[in-house]
Amino acid sequence: MSDVPQTIADASDRSNSLFDMAVRHRAILASVFLLMFPLIMPFKALAANILIYGLYALGFNLLFGFLGLLSFGHAALFGTGAYFCGIAIVHFGLPWYVAILIGTLGGAGMAAIIGVLAVRTRGIYFAMVTMALAQCVYYLFYQAEGWTGGENGLRGINVRVIDIFGLKFDFLDPLTRYYVIAAFVILALFVLSRILASPFGAVIEAVRENEARARASGYNVMLTRLLTFILSGAFCGLAGALAALHLSIVPIEMLHYETSGMVVMMALLGGMGTFFGPFVGAAVFMLLENLVSLWTVHWQLIVGAVFVACVLFFPAGIWGTILRRIHK
Amino acid sequence: MNSQSDADNGVILRTHDVSKTFGKFRALKNISASFPRGAITSIIGPNGAGKSTYFNLLSGAFPPSSGRVEFEGRDVTNVPQHKFAHMGVAKSFQITNVFPLLSTRENVRVALQALVSCYDIWRPRAKLPGLAEKADALLMQVGIWHCRDRVAKTLAHGEQRALEIGMALASDPRLLLLDEPTAGMSPEETRVMMDLIVKLARERTVILVEHKMKLVMGISDRVLVLHHGELLVDGTPSEVRQDQQVKRVYLGQREH
Numbered sequence: 171m172s173d174v175p176q177t178i179a180d181a182s183d184r185s186n187s188l189f190d191m192a193v194r195h196r197a198i199l200a201s202v203f204l205l206m207f208p209l210i211m212p213f214k215a216l217a218a219n220i221l222i223y224g225l226y227a228l229g230f231n232l233l234f235g236f237l238g239l240l241s242f243g244h245a246a247l248f249g250t251g252a253y254f255c256g257i258a259i260v261h262f263g264l265p266w267y268v269a270i271l272i273g274t275l276g277g278a279g280m281a282a283i284i285g286v287l288a289v290r291t292r293g294i295y296f297a298m299v300t301m302a303l304a305q306c307v308y309y310l311f312y313q314a315e316g317w318t319g320g321e322n323g324l325r326g327i328n329v330r331v332i333d334i335f336g337l338k339f340d341f342l343d344p345l346t347r348y349y350v351i352a353a354f355v356i357l358a359l360f361v362l363s364r365i366l367a368s369p370f371g372a373v374i375e376a377v378r379e380n381e382a383r384a385r386a387s388g389y390n391v392m393l394t395r396l397l398t399f400i401l402s403g404a405f406c407g408l409a410g411a412l413a414a415l416h417l418s419i420v421p422i423e424m425l426h427y428e429t430s431g432m433v434v435m436m437a438l439l440g441g442m443g444t445f446f447g448p449f450v451g452a453a454v455f456m457l458l459e460n461l462v463s464l465w466t467v468h469w470q471l472i473v474g475a476v477f478v479a480c481v482l483f484f485p486a487g488i489w490g491t492i493l494r495r496i497h498k
Numbered sequence: 499m500n501s502q503s504d505a506d507n508g509v510i511l512r513t514h515d516v517s518k519t520f521g522k523f524r525a526l527k528n529i530s531a532s533f534p535r536g537a538i539t540s541i542i543g544p545n546g547a548g549k550s551t552y553f554n555l556l557s558g559a560f561p562p563s564s565g566r567v568e569f570e571g572r573d574v575t576n577v578p579q580h581k582f583a584h585m586g587v588a589k590s591f592q593i594t595n596v597f598p599l600l601s602t603r604e605n606v607r608v609a610l611q612a613l614v615s616c617y618d619i620w621r622p623r624a625k626l627p628g629l630a631e632k633a634d635a636l637l638m639q640v641g642i643w644h645c646r647d648r649v650a651k652t653l654a655h656g657e658q659r660a661l662e663i664g665m666a667l668a669s670d671p672r673l674l675l676l677d678e679p680t681a682g683m684s685p686e687e688t689r690v691m692m693d694l695i696v697k698l699a700r701e702r703t704v705i706l707v708e709h710k711m712k713l714v715m716g717i718s719d720r721v722l723v724l725h726h727g728e729l730l731v732d733g734t735p736s737e738v739r740q741d742q743q744v745k746r747v748y749l750g751q752r753e754h
């Protein structure tokens with residue numbers, strides 16, 4: 171009797187070996203795609219935006235899709251990354267790469283602060299606590315006008331030339347700018363892939379699957395949640411830092427709760443808990459926003475309708491649904 | 499009784515006067531008991547007797563409202579749940595509790611990993627030595643090795659319960675706590691599970707909570723009977739069987 175499922179399992183293993191190989195090299199495949207991406211995009215600046223928001227959604231998805239915690243306050247992590255990067259350049263005159271590092275650490279640090287307070291709660295309470303704390307962060311940056319420019323946003327983040335090991339790149343050229351940003355996003359993809367394949371990645375999965383069982387097996391669930399939140403914050407902080415460089419300004423709207431809501435939509439559209447889904451979600455969202463707004467000012471209506479259709483008919487998200495089709 | 503003598507006189511677990519209240523409801527009232535090392539002790543009682551509450555205190559799921567729990571002479575009353583596996587205490591749940599979307603082998607592998615690596619975010623998990631082999635050995639021990647590549651939620655009920663025991667054994671516990679291990683099982687599955695428990699008890703202490711009195715009488719060295727949150731009788735199976743109070747408590751209830 172035990173032979174029957176065995177043979178089925180073996181057969182499906184064979185037919186899916188290509189799929190498994192793709193999964194194993196997911197970071198490389200995703201990177202190759204991102205390198206080709208601007209060639210098929212109408213506007214290079216939009217392509218860079220998709221990269222940045224894809225990375226932001228990827229960081230969010232680590233917490234939401236892989237650990238199973240829905241945060242409504244990720245704008246705080248994204249925005250802190252952007253402001254820290256901008257402040258490092260505007261007020262301290264630090265080089266761009268140091269500023270990116272500061273932005274990344276800023277996102278992680280903010281996640282640590284919010285996380286310590288929020289990880290004790292779960293479900294809707296977690297969403298509410300993260301949202302409330304993110305509003306505090308919004309207010310804080312809004313009030314610290316001398317540092318952040320307050321309502322007007324932080325201006326003057328002018329990075330014209332990117333120099334790496336003596337090589338100089340013109341950061342004002344849209345395609346060059348895209349590839350500089352892509353380099354960081356690809357780095358983040360490899361780090362994420364590594365985290366997911368690590369022992370801690372297994373703990374994240376275990377906690378998502380069954381908290382009580384994970385605890386009984388000897389895992390500290392609270393600490394796992396906090397560490398994942400901090401890692402998520404680092405990715406989102408990096409995305410924010412790249413956004414600051416890309417836009418040359420940090421608008422206060424980056425900290426707004428709409429930015430928190432948007433990333434939830436992107437992750438759901440793409441497919442929560444998938445490796446590449448966040449980028450698909452970000453791309454679909456931003457393409458819709460850009461293309462539909464050329465045609466009508468009521469673009470949000472169309473995007474909203476697409477979102478509702480997706481949630482109703484493709485609960486696994488666009489990328490998640492594609493993966494399932496291939497896997498079957 | 500002090501800690502040193504517990505280690506000597508073969509007591510592995512002890513509760514001192516533990517009570518548990520939920521709001522105004524007193525689920526457990528001043529229970530003092532000791533559990534001998536190397537034995538199978540069963541905790542029985544009718545529905546609502548406080549068995550599960552007592553089990554949860556023993557396994558650290560929540561602390562008692564008052565009183566003390568000692569494991570191997572050490573006060574573990576307020577030790578958080580996740581530390582129990584590292585101390586040598588493992589448990590299985592009353593309601594089947596596996597990682598449903600992971601493969602059977604990965605379920606056990608994750609449980610094994612808890613004692614080796616929790617927070618390493620960089621090394622590939624496949625490179626942790628020996629875990630897959632140990633997982634296979636445990637799956638063989640609990641008799642579900644043939645299911646190793648299947649997703650856990652597709653396993654039959656009895657197989658999932660066996661998987662849970664396999665995961666509990668991952669920490670190589672000195673004390674194994676089982677909460678109604680045969681709940682919802684067919685007679686055949688129940689027989690297999692009871693055989694497995696007897697086999698496991700040769701190498702470790704087992705404490706199990708059971709609703710069906712008849713089931714545990716044959717395999718237990720000691721039986722505790724709870725009733726309305728109080729310890730009614732504490733003795734050998736034959737003592738318990740002849741006890742008038744126990745007869746009265748179980749009278750009118752259908753024997754399973």
